[in-house]
Amino acid sequence: MRMSQLFLRTLRDDPADAEVPSHKLLVRAGYVRRVAPGIYSWLPLGLRVLAKVEAIVREEMAAIGGQEVRFPALLPRDPYEATDRWTEYGDNLFRLKDRRGNDMLLGPTHEEMFTLLVKDLFGSYKDLPAVLYQIQTKYRDEARPRAGILRGREFIMKDSYSFDVTDEGLEQAYQAHRAAYIRIFDRLGFDYVIVKADSGAMGGSASDEFLAVLETGEDTFVRSPGGYAANVEAVTTVVPDAIAFDGLPAAHAEQTPDTPTIETLVAHANAAFPRDDRPWTGADTLKNVLIMLRHPDGSTEPLAIGLPGDREVDAKRLEVQVSPAEVEPFGEEDFARYPDLAKGYIGPGVLGTENATGIRYLTDPRVVDGTSWITGADVHGSHVFDLVAGRDFTSDGTIEAAEVRAGDPAPDGSGPLELARGMEMGHIFQLGRKYAERLGLQVLDENGKLVTVTMGSYGVGVSRAVAAVVEGSYDELGIVWPKEVAPFDVHLVVAGKAPELFEGADGIVADLEAAGLDVLYDDRPKMSPGVKFKDAELIGVPTIVVVGKGLADGVVEVKDRATGERRDVAVADLVATLTA
RNA sequence: CGGGAUGUGGCGCAGCUUGGUAGCGCACCUGCUUUGGGAGCAGGGGGCCGCAGGUUCGAAUCCUGUCAUCCCGACCA
CATH class of the missing domain: 3.40.50.800 (Anticodon-binding domain)
Incomplete structure (x- = not known):
């Protein structure tokens, strides 16, 4: 290609609306142009890179037997109504109407279409297993697109779907995709980690995320020197051994006026009731946080969470734990309904289904039998010291809602955790039979009986990968492309x-x-x-x-x-x- | 959806306080010179100053409204 003929204009200055390196460089070097927020045109150089990335994806998909198809980006409402996603997707869905007033949408993802296609054409276990995929433009009307190509409202994604009769078949398809994704991301040449995605609501289905390790990433994940990696939502707390009650001092209430926060409480405890061995810290206190759950049926339920006072509740971890219920703040009017709650001095004494308030009480896994705590005495201006879990109070169970911090032990014993930022580049997921059930995808098995097909869904952010490669490979002069994707x-x-x-x-x-x-x-x-x-x-x-x-x-x-x-x-x- | 900022040739910006013929750098065109690290000189083209009202003899500038964009947060592949 002769540069005198190439449709290209490089820019000397960074565009004013660009913040992250990949955005600045891809625009300056003439790979892409912004058309609207989160929507970009690909210029000749950019298209060449995009094609290289797509080629890698196609090769690796072909290697595991994937067959490429292509659905429209413009879709009718009906299939998405059947799975409830017309509603569930909310404002993130690009909606439009055709001239007859029919609701249409721009596809944010295509589970429904793939499921229906297989249902249309296949009816026997002999047709399966099958892996179909497409590389297609997807649309999500993000509240705030940012970071250029890294997070647009229109983006190119490879999504594949596996169809199996048996759970073993699904597991195989899942592992095949996992291996293929490792090859894809190795070839793309950026630093990435595979993390366990949230283990909560979807009921134990296997799910791994491939995160590009980027400062500008939007996901926080943890990793250990021993190779453990997980999304913060999926981290499980290492539970300490229970402590025998023998010899533990008895609980005693003390006056602690004007100590509504952990900070003031710790300061007061050290001043008025100093320990011999060491100062009190927030970790010695048991903080009890109240929230309100809103269940899908619209009903609400209060929930109390007890956790070490030096830790905050992590909103994302909590949401995963209580899903599908949603978390709402516990307001003044809610407090008014529970006169037994002494705000700032709430303790286990009134919490729990067996106690005065009857509010369900879940504690952090670190609150094991035999641990001693300073916690609210349920009276304004007073706390209980040496309140021992299992001896002086019990909870209704444990909950993984406390924040994860750097230095916390990895659940698999592989060392202290480090927190880092990542950008999701791929996500593999065992969907199971949810979509097949909703959409009626069944086949006849060897016995002539109808069985519901089990599915996996597997995505790669193709256009995002282009930006991620740049994020991981540039210097003060410009982009430094790895050979595999260079234009x-x-x-x-x-x-x-x-x-x-x-x-x-x-x-x-x-x-x-x-x-x-x-x-x-x-x-x-x-x-x-x-x-x-x-x-x-x-x-x-x-x-x-x-x-x-x-x-x-x-x-x-x-x-x-x-x-x-x-x-x-x-x-x-x-x-x-x-x-x- | 909350907070902050900004809208002026293709790009980056000044001008606005104090109203009076719209400017600078880059890019683009022509000519001459130059040629191993974003060249020099000369000439030139390109603007509904986001949009709509208002004030005024006169508005990029003042007032009101509105739209858009960017950043932080909430949210999110």
Whole structure:
């Protein structure tokens, strides 16, 4: 490709609306243009990269027997009504009407369509297993699109679906996808982790997320030196051993005026009731938090959560635990209905289905039998000290709602956890029979009986991956593409304007292309060398070949974009050097 | 949906306080010079100053409304 012919304009300044590196660089280097918030056009360079990523995905999907199909992006309402997602998706769904007033939507994902397609055409266990996938534009009307290509309202996604009669078949399809995804992300060349996704509401179905490790990521995950990795929502607390009650001091209530917060309580305890061995800390206190649950049927239920005072409730972890109920704040009017609750001094004494309030009381897993706590005495201005779990109070069960912190032990014993940010690039999920049931996807088994098909759904953010690659591979000069996804193999710059240089370059380009290399040939005649070098570095093709003064002696310069290393190579050896 | 900011050629910005012929840099076009690190000189094209009202002899500038965009948060592949 001759650069004089390429539809490209590079920009010297970062666009004002860009914040993250991939956004700035992809716009500056002429890969994409913004059309509307979260909606981008792909220019020739960008499309080449996108095609490379798609090719990797197609190869790896083919390798596990996936067959490609393509559904429309524009879809009728009906199938999504059957699974309730017309409603469930809420404002995130792009909705429109056709001229007859029929409701339509722009597909946010295609579980329904795949399920119905298989139902349409297949009716026997002999037809299964099957894996179908598509690479298609998806639409989600995000409340706040951001970070350019990384999180748009229109994006390209590979979604595949497996169809099996047996749970074992589903497990196999799931593992095949997991392996394929590992190969895909390895080839894309960015740092990623596989984390267990939330283990809550969907009832134990296996689910792994592939997260690109990025500062700009929107998911928080944890990992340990020993290789454990999980979404914070899926982290389980390491439960300490129970402690024998023998010798534990008896509980005693103390006056603790003006200590409605953990901070004031700890300060007061250290001042008025100092320990011999060490100061009191927030971890010695048991904080009791009240929330209101709203169940899907609209009813509400209060819930009390007891957790070490040095930890906050993590809203996301809590939501996963109580799903499908939703969490609402416990308001003043709710407190008014429970006169036994002494705000700021609430303790286990009145919590629990057996006690005065009758409010269900769940505690953090760290609150095991024999642990001693300072906690509210259910009287304003008073706390109980040495209140021992299992001896002086009990709860109605445990709940994983406390925040996860760096340094917490990994559940599998593989060391202290570290918190990091990631961006979801792939998600594999055992859907089970939910969609098949809703949509009536059944086949006849060997005995001639109708059985419901079990499904898996597996996504890769294809356009997002392009941005993630950039996020993981750039420097102050521009993008540094890994070979597998670079728009070209070689960027050849003519430094100079002597006709002999261009003639020589023409020949070199022809040789390289004959050897199967994609060459971006900067043949722009009047451009100064400095501009060409800057453009080459910004665009980020892995290998830059400079045809300049050395050509008279039969050598050109080969520069590695990533390392900056340059060396002179004889023209005669160039093809061999670059294809090695 | 809450908080903050910003809308001026393709891009980045100044001008607004104090109303008076719309400016700068980059990019683009022409010519000459230059040619290994975002060249120089000269000339040139391109604008409904987000939109709508209002005040005024006169509005990019003041007032009111409105729309949009960006950032932080809530939410989210």
